[in-house]
Amino acid sequence: xxxxxxxxxxxxxxxxxxxxxxxxxxxxxxxxxxxxxxxxxxxxxxxxxxxxxxxxxxxxxxxxxxxxxxxxxxxxxxxxxxxxxxxxxxxxxxxxxxxxxxxxxxxxxxxxxxxxxxxxxxxxxxxxxxxxxxxxxxxxxxxxxxxxxxxxxxxxxxxxxxxxxxxxxxxxxxxxxxxxxxxxxxxxxxxxxxxxxxxxxxxxxxxxxxxxxxxxxxxxxxxxxxxxxxxxxxxxxxxxxxxxxxxxxxxxxxxxxxxxxxxxxxxxxxxxxxxxxxxxxxxxxxxxxxxxxxxxxxxxxxxxxxxxxxxxxxxxxxxxxxxxxxxxxxxxxxxxxxxxxxxxxxxxxxxxxxxxxxxxxxxxxxxxxxxxxxxxxxxxxxxxxxxxxxxxxxxxxxxxxxxxxxxxxxxxxxxxxxxxxxxxxxxxxxxxxxxxxxxxxxxxxxxxxxxxxxxxxxxxxxxxxxxxxxxxxxxxxxxxxxxxxxxxxxxxxxxxxxxxxxxxxxxxxxxxxxxxxxxxxxxxxxxxxxxxxxxxxxxxxxxxxxxxxxxxxxxxxxxxxxxxxxxxxxxxxxxxxxxxxxxxxxxxxxxxxxxxxxxxxxxxxxxxxxxxxxxxxxxxxxxxxxxxxxxxxxxxxxxxxxxxxxxxxxxxxxxxxxxxxxxxxxxxxxxxxxxxxxxxxxxxxxxxxxxxxxxxxxxxxxxxxxxxxxxxxxxxxxxxxxxxxxxxxxxxxxxxxxxxxxxxxxxxxxxxxxxxxxxxxxxxxxxx
Amino acid sequence: xxxxxxxxxxxxxxxxxxxxxxxxxxxxxxxxxxxxxxxxxxxxxxxxxxxxxxxxxxxxxxxxxxxxxxxxxxxxxxxxxxxxxxxxxxxxxxxxxxxxxxxxxxxxxxxxxxxxxxxxxxxxxxxxxxxxxxxxxxxxxxxxxxxxx
Numbered sequence: 002x003x004x005x006x007x008x009x010x011x012x013x014x015x016x017x018x019x020x021x022x023x024x025x026x027x028x029x030x031x032x033x034x035x036x037x038x039x040x041x042x043x044x045x046x047x048x049x050x051x052x053x054x055x056x057x058x059x060x061x062x063x064x065x066x067x068x069x070x071x072x073x074x075x076x077x078x079x080x081x082x083x084x085x086x087x088x089x090x091x092x093x094x095x096x097x098x099x100x101x102x103x104x105x106x107x108x109x110x111x112x113x114x115x116x117x118x119x120x121x122x123x124x125x126x127x128x129x130x131x132x133x134x135x136x137x138x139x140x141x142x143x144x145x146x147x148x149x150x151x152x153x154x155x156x157x158x159x160x161x162x163x164x165x166x167x168x169x170x171x172x173x174x175x176x177x178x179x180x181x182x183x184x185x186x187x188x189x190x191x192x193x194x195x196x197x198x199x200x201x202x203x204x205x206x207x208x209x210x211x212x213x214x215x216x217x218x219x220x221x222x223x224x225x226x227x228x229x230x231x232x233x234x235x236x237x238x239x240x241x242x243x244x245x246x247x248x249x250x251x252x253x254x255x256x257x258x259x260x261x262x263x264x265x266x267x268x269x270x271x272x273x274x275x276x277x278x279x280x281x282x283x284x285x286x287x288x289x290x291x292x293x294x295x296x297x298x299x300x301x302x303x304x305x306x307x308x309x310x311x312x313x314x315x316x317x318x319x320x321x322x323x324x325x326x327x328x329x330x331x332x333x334x335x336x337x338x339x340x341x342x343x344x345x346x347x348x349x350x351x352x353x354x355x356x357x358x359x360x361x362x363x364x365x366x367x368x369x370x371x372x373x374x375x376x377x378x379x380x381x382x383x384x385x386x387x388x389x390x391x392x393x394x395x396x397x398x399x400x401x402x403x404x405x406x407x408x409x410x411x412x413x414x415x416x417x418x419x420x421x422x423x424x425x426x427x428x429x430x431x432x433x434x435x436x437x438x439x440x441x442x443x444x445x446x447x448x449x450x451x452x453x454x455x456x457x458x459x460x461x462x463x464x465x466x467x468x469x470x471x472x473x474x475x476x477x478x479x480x481x482x483x484x485x486x487x488x489x490x491x492x493x494x495x496x497x498x499x500x501x502x503x504x505x506x507x508x509x510x511x512x513x514x515x516x517x518x519x520x521x522x523x524x525x526x527x528x529x530x531x532x533x534x535x536x537x538x539x540x541x542x543x544x545x546x547x548x549x550x551x552x553x554x555x556x557x558x559x560x561x562x563x564x565x566x567x568x569x570x571x572x573x574x575x576x577x578x579x580x581x582x583x584x585x586x587x588x589x590x591x592x593x594x595x596x597x598x599x600x601x602x603x604x605x606x607x608x609x610x611x612x613x614x615x616x617x618x619x620x621x622x623x624x625x626x627x628x629x630x631x632x633x634x635x636x637x638x639x640x641x642x643x644x645x646x647x648x649x650x651x652x653x654x655x656x657x658x659x660x661x662x663x664x665x666x667x668x669x670x671x672x673x674x675x676x677x678x679x680x681x682x683x684x685x686x687x688x689x690x691x692x693x694x695x696x697x698x699x700x701x702x703x704x705x706x707x708x709x710x711x712x713x714x715x716x717x718x719x720x721x722x723x724x725x726x727x728x729x730x731x732x733x734x735x736x737x738x739x740x741x742x743x744x745x746x747x748x749x750x751x752x753x754x755x756x757x758x759x760x761x762x763x764x765x766x767x768x769x
Numbered sequence: 770x771x772x773x774x775x776x777x778x779x780x781x782x783x784x785x786x787x788x789x790x791x792x793x794x795x796x797x798x799x800x801x802x803x804x805x806x807x808x809x810x811x812x813x814x815x816x817x818x819x820x821x822x823x824x825x826x827x828x829x830x831x832x833x834x835x836x837x838x839x840x841x842x843x844x845x846x847x848x849x850x851x852x853x854x855x856x857x858x859x860x861x862x863x864x865x866x867x868x869x870x871x872x873x874x875x876x877x878x879x880x881x882x883x884x885x886x887x888x889x890x891x892x893x894x895x896x897x898x899x900x901x902x903x904x905x906x907x908x909x910x911x912x913x914x915x916x917x918x
Contacts, residue, residue: 237820479803528806571824572852573910577807583815583822591803591815591822 012053013106014222016098019046023095024292027088031295034083043091044073050098059111062101068123069094075127087126089299092292093119156185158203164195225318228278235268235275236468236566242268243563243587272468276317283361283370284312286325290332294357297336304343304354305336311361316368320462323442324370327435331372331458332357334431339376339456349453351375367486368464373457379450381407388413408450412436440598443486443581445548471565471594473586474543475558477530480592482565482584483543487597489551491559492542499540512542512553519544521553522604524595527579547601554600563587567594578603630723632742633701635750636716638688642747644740647720649752651704654711655697667760670700670711677702679711680759682750685735703752710756710763719743772870776892778863778899779846782834785863787892787899792848796862799842800825809910813858816845823847825856826908833883848904855908866899868892873901 023046026039033039051066069091075081097116104112156170173188181188186200242265249261287309298305316324340346340355347353360371385399388410399407411432439446444462463469463486471482492514494502503510503521510521521542525531542553565584570593574580578599586592600606632644660670661679668679679700683689700711723742735755736748756763776787777796802814802825813827825845829837837843843858872892876885887907892899 240820477806530806568822570822571855573812573824573908574805574808577805579807580805583803585817585820585822589817590801591817593803593805593815 009057009105012057013102016050016053016102019050020095020099020102021288022046024092025288027091027095028291028295030083031085031088037077040073040077040083044070044077047073047094054111059101059105061113061115062098062105062111065094065097065101065116065120068120068127072123072127081127085299090119090122090126092296094123158206159186159189159195159199162199162203164199164203165189169194223278228275228318231275232279235272238268239272239468239564240566240585240587244589247587276468279318280315281318281321282312283314283316283321283368284309286321286328287312287359287361289329290359293329293332294336297333301337302342303336303340305340306354306356308356308358310359314361314363314368315464316462317464320368320442320464323438324444324460324462327438327460328359328370328372330431330435332359335372335374335376335456339374339378341377345377363464367461370460370462371457372460373455375455378452378454378456379408379411379448380452381450384408384410404452405449408448411448412446443484447549468564468566470562471584472543472562473560473592474524474541474554474556475560476524476528476556478557480560480586480590481524481556482563482586482592482594483545483554483597484581484594485562487545487547489544489546492544492553493559494540494542496539499538502540510555514544514553519551519553520606521555522600522606523555524600525555525557527600527604545597545601547598547606550601550606552601552604552606565592565594632721632723634718634721634742634747635682635701635714636718637683637686637748638715641688642718642742642745643682643686643714643736643750644742644747645701645750645752649703650701651709652702653717654700654702656700656711657697658695661698672702672709672711675709677709677711678760678763679713680756681713682735682755683713683715685755685759686748703756705763708763710760712752712755773867774870775865775867776899776901777846777865779844779859780861780863781828781832781859785894785897785899786859786902787866787868788846788848788857788902788904790865792904794847794849794854797845797847800845811910816856818847818854818856821854823854823856824908825858827858828907829858829860831883831907832887848908850905850908852908857904857907868899 023043026043030036030039030043047066047070051063051070054060054062054066072081072087072091076083076087081087097119101111101114104110156165156174159165160167160170169189169192170185173185173192173194176188177183177185183191186195186203189195190197190200245261246265249258252258252261290309291307294305294307297303335357336355340357341349341351343353346355355374355376357374358372360369360373362369381404385402385407388394388407389396389399393410393413394402402410412435413433436446439460439462442462444460446461447459448456449459450456470485472485472488473480473482475481492512494512503512505511506518510523511518512521513519519542541556541559543556543559544551544553563586565586567582568584569582570580579596580593581596581599582594583591584594631647633647633650635643635645637643654672656670656672661668662670664676664678668681669676670679671677679698698713699715699717700713701717703710703712721742735751735758737751737754738749739746740749741747753764775790777790777793778785778787780786797818800816800818802816804814805812811826811830813825813830816823816825827837827843829835837860841860843860844862845856846859846862847854847856872894873890874893875890876888880888887903889901889903892901
């Protein structure tokens with residue numbers, strides 16, 4: 002490799018790139034075999050490789066590419082049509098060329114393999130199917146080479162698209178030369194020869210083609226090692242800048258302050274710039290996928306359409322490298338296991354061709370990648386059975402799992418549901434490796450699957466690993482950095498709240514964050530520091546996201562946010578899960594970076610068992626703190642509301658006012674052959690009765706010890722089932738307390754008290 | 770003169786140790802350190818060495834000696850290892866001595882425990898022994914960390 006000529010090396014780099022392009026072109030061409038531009042581009046690539054290796058005397062490579070070129074020229078001239086066989090053969094050719102290039106790179110020669118079978122195949126496929134007619138579609142008017150000649154002016158574009166004639170264009174140009182200040186497009190529009198829209202389109206076309214042309218001129222190749230070094234240096238510069246800014250606070254010299262400000266700005270810009278040099282569109286990885294999907298689909302006898310969206314989404318190069326293999330694996334899985342064969346698809350009422358969609362986009366400082374297929378989805382029953390069979394979980398656990406949880410089992414190490422091992426997937430190293438690799442770069446992966454409808458994998462990864470914003474907190478007197486990607490919010494409890502805000506469930510501290518219980522983890526405890534200061538002062542809670550769980554990290558103090566440069570910790574710390582690395586802060590001190598996932602794991606926040614236990618405890622606590630009640634809501638007077646437990650209500654009756662009689666100074670009605678005493682609740686509560694002239698009364702019948710009494714109320718509003726927490730408990734005037742029901746303050750009636758006040762005889766034992 | 774080796778010497782408790790000069794990156798005074806919770810107690814902390822983060826190992830703890838008397842600050846000997854530079858905390862720095870291999874002897878069989886693990890041998894000086902430290906082993910901690918209860 003050392004004695005390899007620079008020229009050869011350049012040839013290799015260029016050829017590799019060209020081959021990637023070839024893969025894409027060939028797969029695209031199979032879909033639209035008539036596209037001459039692609040055909041000639043493929044032809045040119047192979048031609049270039051052939052020419053160059055003749056120059057370097059790589060004779061075997063030359064002979065292989067030669068046959069390929071022959072076939073391509075026939076295809077280009079329309080004497081052959083491109084079918085699946087020929088595409089496969091050409092793709093094989095690309096592979097062969099790639100293999101030979103690799104050999105050249107390592108050994109300096111193109112190897113001993115002559116690829117005779119491939120050459121024979123290609124030669125054989127060149128036999129035209131005894132074409133009786135010399136290809137009617139052969140377009141003599143458009144020589145292939147011309148398709149790449151790029152137009153330079155709007156006029157040319159317009160003429161080419163047939164919008165104006167060359168003569169009209171010449172007239173316009175003449176007018177311009179005679180001093181007309183208008184532009185060509187404007188002149189043509191003015192003369193009514195073309196529409197404004199056409200000119201606009203032409204301008205767009207022109208700009209595109211110019212951009213394509215200039216790309217080659219404004220790009221240079223840079224060694225990645227150099228970029229890495231630059232990145233490191235910028236990292237150091239950022240640290241030095243941070244340190245200088247700290248000095249700045251004590252300086253009074255305006256010139257010095259100005260200079261440091263400038264240094265600050267320039268450093269920030271430089272940092273962004275260097276980061277950008279390492280950014281690459283995710284399309285660089287995705288470009289391999291059409292070919293992979295095609296090969297897989299052919300191998301599995303399936304038909305798959307691959308849709309790529311958001312190719313231009315940019316990511317740090319190291320991250321791109323890191324996700325290459327996981328993504329490939331996911332795609333393999335999707336085609337092999339997910340998407341069904343055409344007949345199965347048709348039988349289940351889907352279209353013949355399966356769709357595999359990959360979508361990438363930026364969101365919240367992270368890159369999201371979604372891979373979804375419209376295949377069969379994860380068979381959760383089979384997953385459960387497989388996991389039990391392999392001893393990964395117990396039968397009991399499997400039965401208690403939700404389908405969503407069961408689908409996540411595919412991420413367990415040593416898991417594979419493939420019934421037979423194909424050469425594509427099912428070797429037992431699978432999704433667990435994918436998950437580990439994604440987590441290694443600080444990403445997360447989530448799987449959602451609808452049986453029969455398909456599977457969606459969502460991956461979230463950070464944009465870059467080198468410099469990240471972080472929150473600085475204090476624990477045990479030391480500073481620690483928490484990467485901001487996992488940060489959700491900060492909560493500070495002061496005074497009274499600091500004493501009462503944290504509740505214990507079975508010894509586990511929790512905090513009610515907007516009504517939901519947030520498990521709390523004490524950083525001091527996790528780091529084995531001394532117990533935190535007495536909880537009388539403020540409590541600082543950093544709400545963090547780990548996997549799909551949230552938890553609150555209680556720290557002594559929240560200091561600041563800072564851009565930090567992540568430096569790895571030495572090997573001797575690798576078994577401490579709570580640290581992700583270290584950094585040097587503005588004051589020159591070293592601070593450890595907390596690994597949010599690691600803390601969550603070591604504190605048991607994200608173990609499933611504990612989670613379930615917590616959920617159960619939560620239910621219990623709900624029960625004891627505010628039992629659910631069914632209440633009868635009543636309207637009293639103008640707009641007062643009252644409620645009585647439905648359990649105390651025997652019946653609801655409407656009684657005509659005229660039926661009311663009097664007995665022993667008490668209003669009564671005849672009710673089911675008995676005398677029912679009536680109590681006007683509004684009188685007892687001392688509120689104005691509603692409508693006196695109503696013809697009927699609403700009566701709530703209350704029965705106790707075989708005796709009944711009717712409570713006359715103004716209105717019956719509703720029956721509600723609600724948690725109830727009496728907020729005022731003042732047992733007087735027939736009210737036990739008040740609560741908020743349906744967003745209204747509602748009096749809870751003391752039924753027995755009311756009856757006792759109005760009809761004391763009711764509770765006396767039945768006489769005689 | 771290929772049969773001599775230069776040693777950077779230092780004092781630890783009552784003993785005189787030596788590290789091959791080629792392995793030593795630099796010798797610096799005591800630095801403020803950031804402790805690493807949960808790590809082995811042998812790890813004293815992390816220091817900022819001109820922008821590089823270096824782990825400091827307390828050799829007294831490593832050798833299971835008595836702790837350094839209060840108020841006495843250790844010195845850093847920064848050595849090169851496969852895992853980047855590491856700092857060894859020692860009591861005091863001595864001279865650089867050029868030792869002849871004739872004066873070297875492997876440790877006697879009676880040496881046991883940590884001493885046997887970390888001491889490669891001894892050079893016999895006129896009045897005392899210069900013990901050579903196996904730096905690779907000195908910075909290897911068998912990955913032992915305090916496990917959380």
